[in-house]
Amino acid sequence: MNERRTIVIADDFPLIRKGLRQVIETLPETEVMEAENGDDALRLIREHHPVIALLDIEMPKLNGFDVAKRVNDEGLPVSVIFLTMYKEEQVFNKAMDTGVKGYVLKENAITEVLQCIAAVSEGKYYLSPTISDFLVRRNSRLSSPAQDNIGLSLLTPAERSVLKLVASMKTNQQIADELTISIKTVHNHRNHICDKLGLRGAHALLKFAIENVSQL
Amino acid sequence: MNERRTIVIADDFPLIRKGLRQVIETLPETEVMEAENGDDALRLIREHHPVIALLDIEMPKLNGFDVAKRVNDEGLPVSVIFLTMYKEEQVFNKAMDTGVKGYVLKENAITEVLQCIAAVSEGKYYLSPTISDFLVRRNSRLSSPAQDNIGLSLLTPAERSVLKLVASMKTNQQIADELTISIKTVHNHRNHICDKLGLRGAHALLKFAIENVSQL
DNA sequence: AATCGTATGGGTAGAAGTACCTAGGAGAAG
DNA sequence: CTTCTCCTAGGTACTTCTACCCATACGATT
Structure with missing residues (x-):
């Protein structure tokens, strides 16, 4: 060199x-x-x-x-x-x-x-x-497209909790442990969130969570 | 006035x-x-x-x-x-x-x-x-300064390319298509990156990629 | 009382990522 | 020429996530 x-x-x-x-x-x-x-x-x-x-x-x-x-x-x-x-x-x-x-x-x-x-x-x-x-x-x-994500207001408290932990890159098992619920419940919350927000495919929820964690 | x-x-x-x-x-x-x-x-x-x-x-x-x-x-x-x-x-x-x-x-x-x-x-x-x-x-x-990630300099050009696409939430298959290589090659690059950077577990690489994409 | 939304738990199947191997070809460096 | 790194590709086993299905329990609304 x-x-x-x-x-x-x-x-x-x-x-x-x-x-x-x-x-x-x-x-x-x-x-x-x-x-x-x-x-x-x-x-x-x-x-x-x-x-x-x-x-x-x-x-x-x-x-x-x-x-x-x-x-x-x-x-x-x-x-x-x-x-x-x-x-x-x-x-x-x-x-x-x-x-x-x-x-x-x-x-x-x-x-x-x-x-x-x-x-x-x-x-x-x-x-x-x-x-x-x-x-x-x-x-x-x-960091603040507040008006864009009216969908966020559709989420229930439990779903928001899960979404926040998703944004911090935790696995479903870690989320389940942290909230003291079953991993299956976490799965369901994730699915409901995806349904409400129209998210599809691999990493779609994670991507959304990271981009919008500031509004939770 | x-x-x-x-x-x-x-x-x-x-x-x-x-x-x-x-x-x-x-x-x-x-x-x-x-x-x-x-x-x-x-x-x-x-x-x-x-x-x-x-x-x-x-x-x-x-x-x-x-x-x-x-x-x-x-x-x-x-x-x-x-x-x-x-x-x-x-x-x-x-x-x-x-x-x-x-x-x-x-x-x-x-x-x-x-x-x-x-x-x-x-x-x-x-x-x-x-x-x-x-x-x-x-x-x-x-928030972490550049000199913390001396590990980044260990990466080869191909590995950097993969890491950048990982940071953009693409799946391995999408990365393979975009770079016109096999998905197995993408797997290998990911593993090599994890080895060099000491990353373990689910989402570890994705997390690192997102946090350090600005330094690529 | 019946209905609805919410939170909780489970089952199954498949897609995607992780971990740890082997291995050949290209090119640089010794 | 030998050695090394890098890129490429495949195999196998396992974990995690995604996408559907289902059920029970509780509280509020109608």
Whole structure:
């Protein structure tokens, strides 16, 4: 393993690539590799295992999302940072879902890029401050969609107790012990909950319980 | 209602207050009022209904948290921004719970303060980028820091891919289909992950996957 | 009194996950 | 070339969960 770390930058404008390279190469022990499209970027990531990939979203052949998705699917050990002009909430949310570690707006750039690289290198996240607003909203939407789950009010007290314990990953036997009831009773409560909420299939109840435990 | 908007700044160091005043008064139609402790700040907020209150956390009499809490309790129509040196996760989380709209680190300051005021004035949130990391982790309901899970680095790319899909509640069969491999291979990957991480029993892997998916 | 909802317990069947094996091929490292 | 890791796939036994079925007991409502 080399002492030097590699950072891949991908943007279809040569001028931006050169500018980025100049800034990033001020960092110690850092080697920069350039790609002018998503295809090349993905190839560089596969072959040179960089620690960080700085991707423009709009690129020829494969765009930033495509590259990030492939990186995710293949489990490549690289932290992806998006460097983009898009400050739409949907774009940002899609980026977070794709597992990007950094999201930097081009309008800020330069100093932010360095801060972002530093943060991501430590395993942290870095977001341009003007889009942190999206994350707060994203957060509160997940934790309090009170009006969405009117179904929760259909549950009886015993069912709520079971659901809370389901959310904490306990097995049915553990739940039965904790509530001092039979495991069969736990089964029945689970089934009734699923009926009321229209849940089907493996892990459906567990998923629901975890997502809504805050409202119990 | 006055055309001019009022902004209250509170800090126990006169020098910092003067510096902030100078920066903020470059904004149009803006009047600045100063407080040297939390008590005064709260009084100014009650009497002059400012749109924004820029609070230091460490202050005499009432600290920033105390003021923010009172503002919340009394339903005062002011957006609270914390300007602080604390970049501990607990402090930030407590701030978010208290309903602050902005969280700016003093080490960045100046330009950030103006951006923050602009964002909060539009009803948005603004966080110093280096602490946006906390929010992401907060979002995924994770309190354990990254260095706790050194075990994660033991995982191979294929194992990471499986773990990510486990975290999204997919069944082994769904994971196998998505990765185009046999369900038996998925079983093996799961077992290897459990071996490496010392996980035992029902749901142990699922629980771990959900809690640590943000670090994949 | 009859009905309804709720909580409790049980049975059975099948699907899914867990645990612990073996084993061949690809590729990297010695 | 040998050794090692990783990915792949299969076998077997067991546990846990899911989806149906059923019944009894209690309290409140009608």
